Amino acid sequence: xxxxxxxxxxxxxxxxxxxxxxxxxxxxxxxxxxxxxxxxxxxxxxxxxxxxxxxxxxxxxxxxxxxxxxxxxxxxxxxxxxxxxxxxxxxxxxxxxxxxxxxxxxxxxxxxxxxxxxxxxxxxxxxxxxxxxxxxxxxxxxxxxxxxxxxxxxxxxxxxxxxxxxxxxxxxxxxxxxxxxxxxxxxxxxxxxxxxxxxxxxxxxxxxxxxxxxxxxxxxxxxxxxxxxxxxxxxxxxxxxxxxxxxxxxxxxxxxxxxxxxxxxxxxxxxxxxxxxxxxxxxxxxxxxxxxxxxxxxxxxxxxxxxxxxxxxxxxxxxxxxxxxxxxxxxxxxxxxxxxxxxxxxxxxxxxxxxxxxxxxxxxxxxxxxxxxxxxxxxxxxxxxxxxxxxxxxxxxxxxxxxxxxxxxxxxxxxxxxxxxxxxxxxxxxxxxxxxxxxxxxxxxxxxxxxxxxx
Amino acid sequence: xxxxxxxxxxxxxxxxxxxxxxxxxxxxxxxxxxxxxxxxxxxxxxxxxxxxxxxxxxxxxxxxxxxxxxxxxxxxxxxxxxxxxxxxxxxxxxxxxxxxxxxxxxxxxxxxxxxxxxxxxxxxxxxxxxxxxxxxxxxxxxxxxxxxxxxxxxxxxxxxxxxxxxxxxxxxxxxxxxxxxxxxxxxxxxxxxxxxxxxxxxxxxxxxxxxxxxxxxxxxxxxxxxxxxxxxxxxxxxxxxxxxxxxxxxxxxxxxxxxxxxxxxxxxxxxxxxxxxxxxxxxxxxxxxxxxxxxxxxxxxxxxxxxxxxxxxxxxxxxxxxxxxxxxxxxxxxxxxxxxxxxxxxxxxxxxxxxxxxxxxxxxxxxxxxxxxxxxxxxxxxxxxxxxxxxxxxxxxxxxxxxxxxxxxxxxxxxxxxxxxxxxxxxxxxxxxxxxxxxxxxxxxxxxxxxxxxx
Numbered sequence: 001x002x003x004x005x006x007x008x009x010x011x012x013x014x015x016x017x018x019x020x021x022x023x024x025x026x027x028x029x030x031x032x033x034x035x036x037x038x039x040x041x042x043x044x045x046x047x048x049x050x051x052x053x054x055x056x057x058x059x060x061x062x063x064x065x066x067x068x069x070x071x072x073x074x075x076x077x078x079x080x081x082x083x084x085x086x087x088x089x090x091x092x093x094x095x096x097x098x099x100x101x102x103x104x105x106x107x108x109x110x111x112x113x114x115x116x117x118x119x120x121x122x123x124x125x126x127x128x129x130x131x132x133x134x135x136x137x138x139x140x141x142x143x144x145x146x147x148x149x150x151x152x153x154x155x156x157x158x159x160x161x162x163x164x165x166x167x168x169x170x171x172x173x174x175x176x177x178x179x180x181x182x183x184x185x186x187x188x189x190x191x192x193x194x195x196x197x198x199x200x201x202x203x204x205x206x207x208x209x210x211x212x213x214x215x216x217x218x219x220x221x222x223x224x225x226x227x228x229x230x231x232x233x234x235x236x237x238x239x240x241x242x243x244x245x246x247x248x249x250x251x252x253x254x255x256x257x258x259x260x261x262x263x264x265x266x267x268x269x270x271x272x273x274x275x276x277x278x279x280x281x282x283x284x285x286x287x288x289x290x291x292x293x294x295x296x297x298x299x300x301x302x303x304x305x306x307x308x309x310x311x312x313x314x315x316x317x318x319x320x321x322x323x324x325x326x327x328x329x330x331x332x333x334x335x336x337x338x339x340x341x342x343x344x345x346x347x348x349x350x351x352x353x354x355x356x357x358x359x360x361x362x363x364x365x366x367x368x369x370x371x372x373x374x375x376x377x378x379x380x381x382x383x384x385x386x387x388x389x390x391x392x393x394x395x396x397x398x399x400x401x402x403x404x405x406x407x408x409x410x411x412x413x414x415x416x417x418x419x420x421x422x423x424x425x426x427x428x429x430x431x432x433x434x435x436x437x438x439x440x441x442x443x444x445x446x447x448x449x450x451x452x453x454x455x
Numbered sequence: 456x457x458x459x460x461x462x463x464x465x466x467x468x469x470x471x472x473x474x475x476x477x478x479x480x481x482x483x484x485x486x487x488x489x490x491x492x493x494x495x496x497x498x499x500x501x502x503x504x505x506x507x508x509x510x511x512x513x514x515x516x517x518x519x520x521x522x523x524x525x526x527x528x529x530x531x532x533x534x535x536x537x538x539x540x541x542x543x544x545x546x547x548x549x550x551x552x553x554x555x556x557x558x559x560x561x562x563x564x565x566x567x568x569x570x571x572x573x574x575x576x577x578x579x580x581x582x583x584x585x586x587x588x589x590x591x592x593x594x595x596x597x598x599x600x601x602x603x604x605x606x607x608x609x610x611x612x613x614x615x616x617x618x619x620x621x622x623x624x625x626x627x628x629x630x631x632x633x634x635x636x637x638x639x640x641x642x643x644x645x646x647x648x649x650x651x652x653x654x655x656x657x658x659x660x661x662x663x664x665x666x667x668x669x670x671x672x673x674x675x676x677x678x679x680x681x682x683x684x685x686x687x688x689x690x691x692x693x694x695x696x697x698x699x700x701x702x703x704x705x706x707x708x709x710x711x712x713x714x715x716x717x718x719x720x721x722x723x724x725x726x727x728x729x730x731x732x733x734x735x736x737x738x739x740x741x742x743x744x745x746x747x748x749x750x751x752x753x754x755x756x757x758x759x760x761x762x763x764x765x766x767x768x769x770x771x772x773x774x775x776x777x778x779x780x781x782x783x784x785x786x787x788x789x790x791x792x793x794x795x796x797x798x799x800x801x802x803x804x805x806x807x808x809x810x811x812x813x814x815x816x817x818x819x820x821x822x823x824x825x826x827x828x829x830x831x832x833x834x835x836x837x838x839x840x841x842x843x844x845x846x847x848x849x850x851x852x853x854x855x856x857x858x859x860x861x862x863x864x865x866x867x868x869x870x871x872x873x874x875x876x877x878x879x880x881x882x883x884x885x886x887x888x889x890x891x892x893x894x895x896x897x898x899x900x901x902x903x904x905x906x907x908x909x910x
Contacts, residue, residue: 158613167885183869190646194638293745377634407632431640
């Protein structure tokens, strides 16, 4: 048999097999998963080349890890040491913006920023903003990325209409298309979304676009307790104002991000001192009149729900606050956080869950602070506990608390390598056994996404 | 081994094993799938009883068909002649309306009407209205039901947060919950939705509820051609008015439904005579001021887009028109239609597709007329061609035309028995082979949903 390097070079061209296990392809942004430089990195330029690579890998019995921009937070892009990384950096074309069907067709390596720019040129938006615009479409599909706007638009799986993906066998699978409903066989699109590269390698996606509404306002409401924040959410949803963003930021996190970014939100010290949590409500509307009306309605409602005062932020301050909130991961990392979690619970359980989390952290000699998607019950926790063993025990108890409240370990980052042991312990064993059988139906040799989710 | 009847009686109680192959459990509302009375019908009262039934069926090697209200249109509820029908009529409890999390927990046999009533009592709505409120939640999950409001809210899979389902092995699977995002393993909820009872028997669902917006208006716009209707849709979507309903009704269908129901829409004969197609735009808002504003905006836009006149219907007429449109299936059946299709295409392809459908029908000595979800490209065709062989050829050509335009055979009714041969011929063979392997992963003995989708 031809040696692996030669065979890969035949598949993608000699220039696109990188030399000597480049270390930058051995990790993502997970704080805890150790880097593993892969034996080979290939950069296919087409779906046919991806097929060729998978056929070579199968013939040589090596594992394959898909890589987008490497911005994942669960180690899903960390490869097998003897394996091949398939980097989608060259498959980065926006193939079509279809304004008649409100859809875009993109290659897997296109970044959110690139798609955003292409959609914006037509007054449209792809509404997945996980806080990292350099993330690739393929990566966000692999993790079913969410982000702050999910409270209005929903997560990635709501917006992916169809996929082209290469199976472990090298066969090319095509699902869905520019259609928004289909009841014709099992929904393989949905099955592949969130599968973290373990079922198939996504090469192309058809995603839904929406009108880019021009008018936005940001309302900031300090609350005396997180309970009050949580209790306010159902009423905000019931009001029908349909916020674009509905975030809570705890006192510690707010201090850090405003200090880091030098943002002055204009909140008097007397109010700031009593605020244990902030609710950020961003509204978007199709014109300024509607926006003014909705902003007034939101402000009145927040006051009624117990906010001692309500601040409609100037546009520049609002933008900086949201940007800073998007960078909360980096702020936490900069502050020395040892891990970042994205646990999800039923949103009404959020305050109780966070109180329990504080207790758990204390019991394990650690600290857990955060911000999160209040409308979705999706809690981002920065965990401080440098000792790996104590931290593992702390995380296990946090995840168990989430699951016991009807939640899940990950709301949007995925399981990857980082949370696998917790997930295998805490998830419904009937579900896990079934997922293993589904994995086997797609990838009988266990070639794709080694080490992610399953062993 | 105990005989089958005795074993089933032990599983669900003697009173809930129906005597003598009752014929009403042998069919659904499909116009073409022949009824097959099952050997046994059981009516379990709990998930544990469903488990017991499946264990008995496995031990006796008989097939199992789930049955909700029997309102399906693809023969999915037609059982195997020697098999067991599991009717969910007794599992009909709304277990919880959770206003803090905007979710409902229901047993599979609850009807849409029952859930609608329970949700309405809290000012909430479950937004799936497929036009048949006696449909069960289990049935609508099995087919991923859509309906007129899907243009705003999306189809069933957007609203199901979690499932309890019994596998062929009798094991109970629990997925999701009162959480709106999750990236923790494969999304088995989504995989089971739309699987037409072939993967598992859904016993309970957690679904999402939304605020029930109080203000509605209906705008009717006659258009001189279907092309103009299709061309208007992207602009309506772009405007951001976000209609609740965006339907087209062709001239023939409009005459039939207004005549059947005796509805006078107040459109002058001169306009009516020139209208080849109607666009029905229903708006919903959270207050009357917003509604008045949106209605004016919609009317101006429709005029701009080529409607010779625009009619804001009085509430009673609007309600009757929508009700009549919901009954279009019955009107078509009453008019002697030989089949009803629910083909979906990219919405911009709708006018071209329908022109091609008219040609295809003519070529096969038949007729195909309809109404449909213009915003979703989902076309309901009443097909008139009494000769089964000629009709099969006509249908095959219609489906092939839809698939060649990037569409699918069924947008919301499912494949069932009725469209299986067409689907197996026209769907991506890589996808079908993969679905067979997924089916095997769930149900290795091929016990569930005999004859639906796969052979």
